[in-house]
Amino acid sequence: MPPVTEIIIAAVMIVGTFFVAVASIGLLRLPDVFCRMHAVSKAGTLGVSLLILGPVLFFFTSEWGMALRGLLAIGFQFLTTPAATHLLSRAAYVTDYPLTERTAVDELEQFLDSVPDEVVGQE
Amino acid sequence: MSTFLETISMCCLAVLMVSGLLCLYRVIIGPNAADRAIAFDTLATVFIGIICMLCIAWASTLYFDAVWILTLVGFLGTASIARYLEKGRVF
DSSP states (O other): OOHHHHHHHHHHHHHHHHHHHHHHHHHHHOSSHHHHHHHHHHHHHHHHHHHHHHHHHHTTTTOHHHHHHHHHHHHHHHHHHHHHHHHHHHHHHHTTOOOOTTOOOOGGGGTSOOOOTTTTTOO | OOOHHHHHHHHHHHHHHHHHHHHHHHHHHOSSHHHHHHHHHHHHHHHHHHHHHHHHHHTOOTTHHHHHHHHHHHHHHHHHHHHHHHHSSOO
16 A cells, blocks of 8 residues: 555544544533534534545555445435434423523524423323 | 554544543433433444444454444434434334
């Protein structure tokens, strides 16, 4: 493998690890479930895409079938992670999870009513 | 005797393991269910990263299918937890 490719793979791996580490630090430090989702869904998606891109570049010349599967995994990650975190934050808002005390404005309040307690579990 | 990429991937592996421990701490102390769900989602992300680093360190594609599968299963887990929180049932 030429040294330029090795340096590119190493750079991709280091940047991806940095983004995943930032996501987990944000998960630990931010005050609110919505703030934590903000950190995880942005940094986590980009970080894991770069981390999968490392083996894709590494195996691209030797085993291109595996590299194709890695590209497919990146595509799925970009499709599914924002949808999953959006669903989870909507569920958290609707079921009245507490916002942090430092929340300045809650613009969603007039559009999305919280579910009354008796509706949950029926339908 | 280790190549350049092996060294780099082992360093990244150490950082990813510390990130996984941080996520596990949030899973333990998380005040409510949505915190734990989002922490488990991040933990799946960290596991995907660890598998990729091991693929490069061992120069083997033996475990690379697990990346593909963890991507899909992680989405299904988070989506079903969200639906359970919102509607009180999964299906």
